Amino acid sequence: MSHRWRRVHLPLTSSTQEDVQAMAEAGAPAGTVVRADAQTHGRGRGDRAWASPQGGLWFSALLRPRRTTWGLLPILAGVSVASVLAVQGLDARVKWPNDVLVDDRKVCGVLLSGRTGEAPHAVLGVGLNANLDVGDLPDAVRGHATTTREELGRDLPVPELLDGVLEALALRLDRWERGEDEALVEEWERLAWGLGSAVILADGTRGTVEGLEEDGALRVRPREEGTVRVTDGDAVTWLAWDGR
Numbered sequence: 258m259s260h261r262w263r264r265v266h267l268p269l270t271s272s273t274q275e276d277v278q279a280m281a282e283a284g285a286p287a288g289t290v291v292r293a294d295a296q297t298h299g300r301g302r303g304d305r306a307w308a309s310p311q312g313g314l315w316f317s318a319l320l321r322p323r324r325t326t327w328g329l330l331p332i333l334a335g336v337s338v339a340s341v342l343a344v345q346g347l348d349a350r351v352k353w354p355n356d357v358l359v360d361d362r363k364v365c366g367v368l369l370s371g372r373t374g375e376a377p378h379a380v381l382g383v384g385l386n387a388n389l390d391v392g393d394l395p396d397a398v399r400g401h402a403t404t405t406r407e408e409l410g411r412d413l414p415v416p417e418l419l420d421g422v423l424e425a426l427a428l429r430l431d432r433w434e435r436g437e438d439e440a441l442v443e444e445w446e447r448l449a450w451g452l453g454s455a456v457i458l459a460d461g462t463r464g465t466v467e468g469l470e471e472d473g474a475l476r477v478r479p480r481e482e483g484t485v486r487v488t489d490g491d492a493v494t495w496l497a498w499d500g501r
């Protein structure tokens with residue numbers, strides 16, 4: 258399937274993720290994209306708040322995947338954003354599970370929500386700190402966040418950024434629908450932040466990050482032996498990263 262996007266632009270909303278979720282339940286077609294200039298209740302992973310002031314790229318896209326396992330969806334969304342930032346000259350890296358970093362600091366987060374079962378839908382939310390000063394972000398994230406403005410010293414046109422990300426996303430969604438998981442994993446690993454890094458897992462296991470599994474899990478090699486698959490982003494503490 259080739260992806261066609263139907264864009265809706267809102268000056269202000271509570272959360273584009275909630276908007277698209279409601280539209281999905283009401284039968285909106287796959288490819289519906291809602292972008293807002295600002296969100297009053299932007300949501301991040303683990304139900305954390307996501308600061309979304311004017312100047313960022315905040316959008317959610319509705320997918321109605323035929324595949325039943327979605328672990329690679331946020332992975333390929335992160336890679337799509339990183340590829341667009343690379344075109345702007347930034348050395349963007351993907352940090353498992355769903356972040357994009359520049360200069361070791363978070364510039365973008367991806368959120369996947371949705372419903373499986375009958376008439377499944379997936380909503381991919383992307384929050385990219387674009388034309389913002391780090392000072393526009395809350396104190397709690399400032400230390401480990403960055404923005405494209407900070408990194409480039411100039412602003413980027415947000416509608417064109419959206420076009421670029423959607424184009425990059427469509428390309429990778431097509432690959433995903435064709436089952437080209439290995440190629441997607443390889444691309445992620447080429448762009449990955451923290452391969453070979455030391456981590457501590459929720460159960461106290463210490464190990465080294467080895468790579469990505471084809472279902473989107475993180476492969477960690479414990480000090481002892483074997484490998485461990487990690488699926489919960491909050492279950493990994495990266496010793497080289499002090500952010501969320």
Ligand code: BTN
Pocket residue numbers: 271272273274275296298299300301302303305307309314315316317355356365366367368382383384385
């Ligand atoms: C994260 O925690 O890193 C994910 C952040 C995702 C934020 C985006 S902004 C557009 C969309 N609407 C939301 O409320 N959240 C996502």
